[in-house]
Amino acid sequence: MPLGYGAATALKDKDGVSDPNTGVLPVSALTFEHEGEVHDVYAVPMPDGTTRELALVEPGRESSVFIDPGDPGAGPIEWDGRWRxxxxxxxxxxxxxxxAExxxxxxxxxxxxxxxxxxLVTMVLTVVSSAVVAxxxxxFRFPGRGVLFGLLMATILLPPAVTLVPKYAVFLQMGWVGTYLPLIxxxxxxxxxxxxxxxxxFLTIPRELEEAARIDGAGPIRTFxxxxxxxxxxxxxxxxxxxxxYAWNDFFEPLLYLAGNRDIVPIGVGLSYFSGVYNSEPHLILAASLLALALPVAIFLAAQRVFVQGIVVTGVDK
Structure with missing residues (x-):
């Protein structure tokens, strides 16, 4: 629902966004060009009880002249009443x-x-490093394996704000602030x-496969x-x-570590700068946000089956 509302708002003009009577859909008043002039189209009640959509050519106080946009050659149509x-x-x-704008x-x-x-760079690095550790x-069996794994899992509970200042101080001393190094x-x-x-x-993979590879002379790295x-x-x-x-939507850390270097910020930070400058034009902000969503949505839809399989099978014994 929010995505649909955002898409509809992104397709409105500036007046349509600010007008509370336009509704959700991107609608606007119809116009008709006649003899080089643009005229508004109104729903005009006719003497026979019907209603026709006519373009107002000559507005008057008590009587006005309209023209039929579907048949302008039929000539002017006089109508008695207040056009307002x-x-x-x-x-x-x-x-x-x-x-496009x-x-x-x-x-x-x-x-x-x-x-x-x-x-992409951080994705490759984190997948490789996490796979090796996992x-x-x-x-592998080694002393303290359970304790180390428990400590590693405990870091998930650690609020990011706790490590924010120490990490920033370290990266600042190393001269990395203003570059992507603190992020990569x-x-x-x-x-x-x-x-x-x-x-x-990995625990769901049968050990027999690794034992067969070990018999063939494969070491741990080759087996992996x-x-x-x-x-x-x-x-x-x-x-x-x-x-x-996560990296595509990351906002706070790039904003912190890339401060003062707007030329290399990712799209999340760029959108915040854009919304700050164009805060009076929400239709453009939403259009830019939808453009930023296009690639992640396309990637997820393309890899949805494999993604769901990886989530469902995890933790299930074969």
């Missing part, structure tokens, strides 16, 4: 140009390029939620790459999509 009491005729009039105003290609770079917890480098150290999801999936990874495509896809959508 007539209801204007409205119709659907979507403003598709709002999307938002695209050009917000420098969408530049924002999309930086966002794709941020989302494989270690799922298959931490992905090399896995993510607790992704580790949990992948570990649960040749056996575990091909069997875990649904879970890896789910984790990839989780992080891609």
């Amino acid at each position: 009491t007539l209801e204007p005729v409205t119709g659907l009039n979507p403003q598709w140009g709002n999307f 938002a695209w050009n105003t917000i420098s969408f290609l530049r924002l999309t390029g930086w966002t794709l770079m941020y989302a 494989y270690g917890f799922a298959r 480098v931490p992905q090399l150290f896995a993510n607790a939620f992704n580790v949990f999801l992948l570990r649960q999936y 790459l040749r056996v575990i990874v091909p069997q875990s495509v649904p879970a890896l896809t789910a984790v990839s999509l989780f992080h891609f959508f």
Whole structure:
């Protein structure tokens, strides 16, 4: 429902957004061009009891002249009455140009390029690091494994605000503030939620497959790459999509670490700047927001089956 309302508002003109009588759909008053002039169209009651949609050519106080937009050659039609009491005729009039205006105003290609770079690079890093850590917890036995896994899971409960100031202070001392390094480098150290999801999936893979690979002379790394990874495509896809959508919508950390460098901000921060400048034109803001949603929605629809499979199978014994 909110998405539909936003799409309808994005297709309105500025007057339609501010007019409370226009309703939800992008409608506007119909007009008719005649002899180089634009005339409004009204619903005019006729003496025979019918109502006709006529264009007002010569407004008068007690009598006005109209013309039929469907048959202007029929000539003028005189009507007795006050034209101000007539209801204007409205119709659907979507403003598709709002999307083009938002695209050009917000420098969408530049924002999309930086966002794709941020989302794809961090997605690859977090999937690789989380898969390696999850494989270690799922298959290797070592002292303190349960305690370490419990501590890792406990970090999920840690509010991000607790680590915000220390992380910013460290990155500031390292000279990374103003670059993407504070956003990319931490992905090399896995993510607790992704580790949990992948570990649960790895536990459902039969150990006989790994034992067969071990008999053939495969070591842990080769077994992981040749056996575990091909069997875990649904879970890896789910984790990839989780992080891609998170990075695509990430706002606070890019706003914090890229402060003062607006040329490389991702699309979430760019939209906030855009809404701040064009806060009196919500139709353009919503048009830009829908453009930003297009790629993630398309990716999710394309990978929906594998994504759902990775979520459903996780934690279910085979």
